[in-house]
Amino acid sequence: MSQMVSLTVDGRRVSVPAGTMLREACRAAGETPPALCWHEHLTPANACRACVVQVHDSRALVAACSRPVAEDMVVETNTPRVLNARKIIAELLASAIDPQRAPDLLELVQATGADVGRFGGATPRVEPVKDDNPFFVRDYSQCILCYRCVEACGVDAQNTFAISAAGRGVSARIDAAYDRTLPESDCVFCGNCVAVCPTGALIDRQEWQLRSQAVWDPARITTTETVCSFCGVGCTLSLQVMDNRIVKVTSPHDNPVTHGMLCVKGRYGYAYVQAGDP
Amino acid sequence: MSEVRRLLPEPGVTSAPASWTRMVERGYAEAYARLLTTDPGDIIREVVDSGLAGRGGAAFPTGRKWASVAAAPVLTRYVIMNADESEPGTFKDRVLLEHDPLGPLIGLLIAARAVGARQGYVYLRGEYPDLERTMRQALAVLEKPGWIGPEGVSVEIRRGAGAYIAGEETALFNSIEGRRPEPRVKPPFPATHGLFGLPTLIQNVETLANVAQLFVHGAPWFRQVGTATTPGTKLVAVSGHVTRPGVYEVPFGIPLQTVLDDPQLAAGIAGSGQLQCVLLGGSAGTFLSPPEVAGAVLDYGPLRALGASIGSGAIMVFDHTVEMRRILIQLAAFFADESCGQCVPCRIGTRRLLDILQADALARREPDLRDLASAMRDASICGLGQTAPMALLSAIDRPALWEDICASKGGQSL
Ligand SMILES: Cc1cc2nc3c(=O)[nH]c(=O)nc-3n(C[C@H](O)[C@H](O)[C@H](O)COP(=O)(O)O)c2cc1C
Ligand code: SF4
Ligand code: SF4
Numbered sequence: 279m280s281q282m283v284s285l286t287v288d289g290r291r292v293s294v295p296a297g298t299m300l301r302e303a304c305r306a307a308g309e310t311p312p313a314l315c316w317h318e319h320l321t322p323a324n325a326c327r328a329c330v331v332q333v334h335d336s337r338a339l340v341a342a343c344s345r346p347v348a349e350d351m352v353v354e355t356n357t358p359r360v361l362n363a364r365k366i367i368a369e370l371l372a373s374a375i376d377p378q379r380a381p382d383l384l385e386l387v388q389a390t391g392a393d394v395g396r397f398g399g400a401t402p403r404v405e406p407v408k409d410d411n412p413f414f415v416r417d418y419s420q421c422i423l424c425y426r427c428v429e430a431c432g433v434d435a436q437n438t439f440a441i442s443a444a445g446r447g448v449s450a451r452i453d454a455a456y457d458r459t460l461p462e463s464d465c466v467f468c469g470n471c472v473a474v475c476p477t478g479a480l481i482d483r484q485e486w487q488l489r490s491q492a493v494w495d496p497a498r499i500t501t502t503e504t505v506c507s508f509c510g511v512g513c514t515l516s517l518q519v520m521d522n523r524i525v526k527v528t529s530p531h532d533n534p535v536t537h538g539m540l541c542v543k544g545r546y547g548y549a550y551v552q553a554g555d556p
Numbered sequence: 557m558s559e560v561r562r563l564l565p566e567p568g569v570t571s572a573p574a575s576w577t578r579m580v581e582r583g584y585a586e587a588y589a590r591l592l593t594t595d596p597g598d599i600i601r602e603v604v605d606s607g608l609a610g611r612g613g614a615a616f617p618t619g620r621k622w623a624s625v626a627a628a629p630v631l632t633r634y635v636i637m638n639a640d641e642s643e644p645g646t647f648k649d650r651v652l653l654e655h656d657p658l659g660p661l662i663g664l665l666i667a668a669r670a671v672g673a674r675q676g677y678v679y680l681r682g683e684y685p686d687l688e689r690t691m692r693q694a695l696a697v698l699e700k701p702g703w704i705g706p707e708g709v710s711v712e713i714r715r716g717a718g719a720y721i722a723g724e725e726t727a728l729f730n731s732i733e734g735r736r737p738e739p740r741v742k743p744p745f746p747a748t749h750g751l752f753g754l755p756t757l758i759q760n761v762e763t764l765a766n767v768a769q770l771f772v773h774g775a776p777w778f779r780q781v782g783t784a785t786t787p788g789t790k791l792v793a794v795s796g797h798v799t800r801p802g803v804y805e806v807p808f809g810i811p812l813q814t815v816l817d818d819p820q821l822a823a824g825i826a827g828s829g830q831l832q833c834v835l836l837g838g839s840a841g842t843f844l845s846p847p848e849v850a851g852a853v854l855d856y857g858p859l860r861a862l863g864a865s866i867g868s869g870a871i872m873v874f875d876h877t878v879e880m881r882r883i884l885i886q887l888a889a890f891f892a893d894e895s896c897g898q899c900v901p902c903r904i905g906t907r908r909l910l911d912i913l914q915a916d917a918l919a920r921r922e923p924d925l926r927d928l929a930s931a932m933r934d935a936s937i938c939g940l941g942q943t944a945p946m947a948l949l950s951a952i953d954r955p956a957l958w959e960d961i962c963a964s965k966g967g968q969s970l
C-alpha cells in the first residue's frame with residue numbers, strides 16, 4: 279500500500295496517496311476544481327489554469343492539476359481570488375473562441391458567472407479552416423491551446439510526435455512541423471488528437487460536413503458499442519449512427535483497453551460497412 | 557555618495573578585458589588559488605555571510621540557494637550564468653560583461669566548486685553577438701591554465717534566439733535542452749530538478765560578478781558599502797530623459813534623486829528639464845511621481861513602502877512632455893509579444909491589456925483592468941504573466957498620472 283498524505287481542503291481533512299496531485303485531494307473533499315486542459319488519460323498540461331486553488335503560504339494561486347500534495351497543506355478552493363481568477367479565465371477564453379462549440383468552456387462560463395462579452399471584440403487569431411486530409415478538419419481559430427492533442431500524439435498515447443506548439447503570445451498555435459499540411463507531416467491519422475480536443479477545433483471531417491450542412495442532429499444519433507474487427511487487439515468501438523448510417527466512431531474514455539484511443543482503421547475505416555454490394 | 561566601482565573596473569584599469577593581465581590586476585588569479593584550498597562548505601558559508609542576494613530581479617539570498625543545490629541528493633549538478641538580459645531598459649549585464657568578462661566567469665567557477673558541478677553554461681542573449689566574441693576570448697584565457705576544460709569545469713556558451721521568456725530560469729533549461737522555452741511548473745525547483753532534470757544553480761551575471769569580488773576581498777569588505785540588510789553595490793541602467801544615460805554602479809541605500817542628479821551619475825533631467833515620472837525596476841516595475849522619487853532610496857525594504865522594487869536595476873526617466881499612455885501601450889505590447897503562450901491568463905490576458913489601453917473610454921475600464929490584473933498575478937504560471945500588469949497597476953494607483961493617461965488619446969500601437 280502506498281503511503282498516505284493528509285491535508286486540509288476547505289476545512290475538511292482528507293487523505294490521499296503520496297505523489298498524487300492536489301486535484302485528487304480536492305476531489306476527495308467533494309470540491310473537484312474545473313478544468314479545460316486536464317484529461318484523465320493525459321499528463322497534466324497545466325495550461326488553462328482554471329483549476330487554480332489557494333494554498334496557504336503560497337504567494338500566487340496553485341494549479342491543482344500539477345501540484346503534488348504535501349502533508350498538512352491547507353488548501354482553499356472557493357476564495358474570492360480563486361473565483362476571480364476562474365471567472366477571468368472563462369472570460370478571456372470566451373473572448374477568443376466560440377463557447378457554444380466548446381461544452382467544457384460553456385460549463386465554466388456558467389459556473390463562474392462569466393460575462394462573455396467583457397473582454398470581447400477582437401479575436402486574437404483568425405485562421406482559415408485547415409481541410410487537408412480525408413479524416414479530420416482543423417479549425418484553429420477555435421483552439422484554446424490546451425495541449426491535449428500534442429500529448430495524445432506524443433508519449434501519452436500515439437508516440438508519433440507529429441504536432442507541437444509553435445509561435446508565441448497570441449500567435450502561439452498547434453503546428454505540424456513548420457506549417458506543413460498533415461499529409462506532409464508525420465501524422466498517421468489515428469484521430470486521437472480529435473478524440474481529446476475539448477473545443478471542436480479538431481473535428482472529424484464527416485461530422486464537420488454534416489454540421490455545416492446543418493444535418494448533424496445529436497437527438498437523432500444512437501450509439502452502438504462493438505469490437506473493432508480489423509485486428510486482434512479488440513478495441514471497443516462506439517458507432518454513432520444517424521439515419522442508419524455511421525457518422526462517427528469513438529471509443530469510450532473509460533474503456534480499459536483503449537482509454538478512448540484508436541488507430542486510423544478503427545476510427546475512420548468504416549465506409550465499407552455501408553458500401554453496398556459491388 | 558555617488559559611484560562605487562567594484563564590479564565595473566576603476567577607470568585606471570586599462571588592460572584588455574579578456575586577458576591574463578586583467579586576471580592578475582583584478583585579483584582573480586589569487587582568488588582562484590584560494591578557491592582551490594577552500595572547502596565547498598566554507599565557500600557557501602562565506603556567500604551566506606556576505607548577505608549577497610540575486611541581482612537578476614528577485615533578490616533571492618544567494619548563499620541559501622547554493623546550500624540547497626549542494627544538498628541535492630543527485631551528484632551530477634550544473635551551474636549556469638544567466639546572461640539573457642532582454643527586458644526593455646535593462647542593459648547592465650551587457651556593460652558588465654564588456655568591461656570585465658572574467659569576473660562573472662570566475663564567479664561561475666566558484667559556484668561550480670561550491671555546489672560540486674563539473675559542467676557550466678553561459679546563456680547569452682542572442683542579440684549580443686559581439687559579446688559572444690568577448691566571452692569566447694575570456695573562456696580561452698581561463699582554458700589556458702586548465703581552470704576551464706576537462707581538468708576543471710567545462711563551460712559552454714549557449715545563445716538565445718530572441719525570446720525574452722528564455723531568461724526565466726526553467727524556460728532557459730528547456731532552451732539549452734533544445735526544447736521550446738516554456739517555463740516549467742515549480743515545484744520541483746531547479747535546486748533539485750533543473751537542467752536535464754538534475755540539480756542546477758542558476759545565477760545572474762551581476763550576482764556572479766559579486767561572488768568574484770567577494771572572493772577577492774572577503775565578506776567584511778563586501779559589507780562595507782550598501783545597507784545592513786542589503787550590502788554591496790547595484791548596477792543601475794538609467795535611460796530616458798537624463799543628461800548622462802548609462803550604467804552606473806551605486807551602493808544600496810543611495811537616494812534615487814542622487815542617481816538622477818549627481819554629475820558623476822545621470823547628471824540631471826534632460827528633455828524639458830521637468831520630471832514627470834520614473835519607471836523603476838523595468839517593464840514590470842513601478843511608476844514613481846516626482847515627490848516619491850525625492851523620497852526613495854535604492855533598497856528593498858524602504859522601496860516596498862512605495863510598492864516598488866529595484867528589479868533588474870532599470871531606471872527609465874520621463875520628462876513632462878511624454879504621453880505616458882504611449883509608454884503603457886509599448887510595455888503592454890512587449891509583454892503580449894513575449895508571452896510564451898503557454899497559459900491562458902498571460903497569453904490572452906496580455907493581449908487584452910493591450911486592447912483596452914488602445915481603445916476608447918479607458919477610465920471606465922478600471923474595474924476590468926484590476927480584475928484582469930489580479931487574475932494574471934494569481935493564476936499565470938511564471939513571473940512574466942504574474943508581473944506583466946504591475947507597471948499599469950502602479951499607474952492606476954497614482955491618480956494624477958492615471959487621469960492624464962485616461963485623458964490622452966489611446967492611439968495606435970507603436
Ligand atoms: C520572464 C522572466 C525573464 C527573466 N529574464 C532574466 C534574465 O534575462 N536574466 C536573469 O538573470 N534573470 C532573469 N530572470 C530571473 C531568472 O528566472 C532567475 O531568477 C535568475 O536568473 C536567478 O539569478 P539571481 O538569483 O542571481 O538573480 C527572468 C525571470 C522571468 C520571470
Ligand atoms: S491524427 Fe494521430 S498522428 Fe495525426 S496529429 Fe493526431 S494524434 Fe498525431
Ligand atoms: S486543437 Fe484542440 S486539443 Fe489541440 S490544443 Fe487546441 S483545443 Fe486543445
Ligand code: SF4
Pocket residue numbers: 721738739894895896897898899900902903936937938939940941942
Ligand atoms: S505566464 Fe506567460 S510567459 Fe509565463 S508560462 Fe504563462 S504564458 Fe508563458
